[in-house]
Amino acid sequence: MLLISGKERNVYDEDNGGSTNTIDFTKMIGVEHDLPREVVRAPPFLTGSVVQRYEALDTGLYRFSNATNPVFIFVSSDDRSSMCARFFCTRFVHFFRWKGESIQFYVASANFLDHKPADFETHREEWLEQNRRCVSAAVDYFASDPKLGFVATPVALVYTDCKGKDTQKEIMKLLPHDRVFLIRWVYFAEDWDATEAVDRCVMVSLRRQTLRGSRCNGSIVCSDMTSFLNAMLPVLHQIYSKEPCDGAPGDTLHSFPPVFFTRHGQSEYNLEDRLGGNPDLTEAGRQDAEDIAYFFEHEVRTNERLFANRSESWGENTEFEVWCSQLRRTQSTAQPTANVLCGGRVKTFKSLNEIHAGICEDMTNEEVKLLYPFIQSFRHMDKVGFRYPGGESYGDLVCRLTPLVIDLNNCAKCVVIVAHQAVLRTMLSFFGGRPVDEAVHAPCPQRTVWVCTTNRLGEPQLAEISLSRRRKDEASSPAQWEGW
Numbered sequence: 001m002l003l004i005s006g007k008e009r010n011v012y013d014e015d016n017g018g019s020t021n022t023i024d025f026t027k028m029i030g031v032e033h034d035l036p037r038e039v040v041r042a043p044p045f046l047t048g049s050v051v052q053r054y055e056a057l058d059t060g061l062y063r064f065s066n067a068t069n070p071v072f073i074f075v076s077s078d079d080r081s082s083m084c085a086r087f088f089c090t091r092f093v094h095f096f097r098w099k100g101e102s103i104q105f106y107v108a109s110a111n112f113l114d115h116k117p118a119d120f121e122t123h124r125e126e127w128l129e130q131n132r133r134c135v136s137a138a139v140d141y142f143a144s145d146p147k148l149g150f151v152a153t154p155v156a157l158v159y160t161d162c163k164g165k166d167t168q169k170e171i172m173k174l175l176p177h178d179r180v181f182l183i184r185w186v187y188f189a190e191d192w193d194a195t196e197a198v199d200r201c202v203m204v205s206l207r208r209q210t211l212r213g214s215r216c217n218g219s220i221v222c223s224d225m226t227s228f229l230n231a232m233l234p235v236l237h238q239i240y241s242k243e244p245c246d247g248a249p250g251d252t253l254h255s256f257p258p259v260f261f262t263r264h265g266q267s268e269y270n271l272e273d274r275l276g277g278n279p280d281l282t283e284a285g286r287q288d289a290e291d292i293a294y295f296f297e298h299e300v301r302t303n304e305r306l307f308a309n310r311s312e313s314w315g316e317n318t319e320f321e322v323w324c325s326q327l328r329r330t331q332s333t334a335q336p337t338a339n340v341l342c343g344g345r346v347k348t349f350k351s352l353n354e355i356h357a358g359i360c361e362d363m364t365n366e367e368v369k370l371l372y373p374f375i376q377s378f379r380h381m382d383k384v385g386f387r388y389p390g391g392e393s394y395g396d397l398v399c400r401l402t403p404l405v406i407d408l409n410n411c412a413k414c415v416v417i418v419a420h421q422a423v424l425r426t427m428l429s430f431f432g433g434r435p436v437d438e439a440v441h442a443p444c445p446q447r448t449v450w451v452c453t454t455n456r457l458g459e460p461q462l463a464e465i466s467l468s469r470r471r472k473d474e475a476s477s478p479a480q481w482e483g484w
Contacts, residue, residue: 077188085188086115090458101149106134108160257414261450276361293336324418325352334418354420358391432462
């Protein structure tokens with residue numbers, strides 16, 4: 001097989017004489033699709049008032065005057081921990097947006113890609129200018145009537161040098177004094193001074209892989225942030241221990257293997273145009289499963305470029321895991337790959353099950369139109385928020401997948417996810433794909449492998465590899481169902 005890379009697609013072909021390990025997964029080419037768009041209605045605002053400029057903060061029209069206080073999270077670090085601090089900022093902002101919350105990220109530096117912001121002691125004028133810019137932009141954002149999520153609180157995360165009381169006082173002077181904000185300070189270091197008081201602050205010791213902080217009763221945002229940070233401590237410690245301090249922002253991390261995703265092979269319901277259910281694979285679907293396993297055997301299992309820091313303690317099969325749903329079509333697809341990578345062991349997760357169509361489960365598309373003619377109309381109005389009667393919405397799917405996504409985001413093993421189209425749309429949105437409200441329109445075709453790596457800034461890098469056509473495509477029946 002041979003990987004053919006182009007500007008629009010990565011195609012894995014079967015005609016290269018059995019060569020192995022031909023792909024450098026750190027240099028993949030992403031794929032953008034032209035999406036058919038449906039009308040997606042935005043969630044209603046918390047209030048109907050709109051303020052154009054933050055100078056109106058002192059008026060009764062300010063949107064948050066009768067809601068929660070906006071949140072500022074200021075993150076800083078010592079020099080040795082700067083890469084980890086910047087990495088955390090990117091990952092938390094990405095996670096919070098994926099959940100549908102409202103957050104903006106600012107870096108107090110002339111270059112947004114810097115992992116070291118302007119220094120207060122040595123470049124005080126630049127420090128003041130950059131922090132004034134960040135605070136002004138954040139207050140403008142608070143006043144712009146942003147669309148809010150479940151926590152109903154806008155958040156500004158600022159990566160700056162604020163590790164001392166003097167710098168914190170200077171930042172407080174930059175904030176508007178006629179408006180109440182909730183402030184949280186986060187400081188990353190190799191270690192901390194146990195005698196130092198903790199006030200509205202979270203202190204992280206990367207060497208100890210621990211954190212300590214004061215209780216925050218003002219907003220659920222701080223609790224979410226602290227929980228996410230606590231879950232990320234093993235990853236941050238790995239970066240702190242294994243990754244070089246200097247390097248290009250876009251360089252791929254070498255101490256973590258990528259995450260792979262693929263959709264189940266062709267199922268009986270794909271041919272019958274039916275929703276959900278628990279069908280098995282067709283003959284073509286079983287061929288899909290074998291071809292996917294062939295790809296992982298020849299391009300992943302022993303690929304040294306994939307595991308740049310693989311040590312002798314790594315056996316060929318000890319650091320791979322294959323995850324799938326509890327449904328037969330994913331288990332039948334995952335098993336051949338598990339036989340190749342991890343001795344046949346497959347981990348099944350209920351949270352990876354396909355989105356539940358409620359009263360429409362096991363129906364064909366035509367049966368849904370006949371029995372429930374308004375369902376498709378309602379769904380097209382808001383594809384993310386629409387919930388099948390007795391079933392689930394994409395919003396429900398995000399909530400269901402959140403714990404698993406956090407575990408996968410912090411996993412040091414090489415994991416292969418075999419899942420369903422709606423689940424893949426939602427998960428790929430977190431791992432470098434489009435936002436969920438756009439991802440629901442994106443195709444997740446069968447016989448495709450997605451690979452996600454992460455760069456030094458914490459940004460996910462998602463690429464798509466299409467396997468060559470089925471050898472018996474000409475003789476097989478075309479699938480009718482085009483997705484959820």
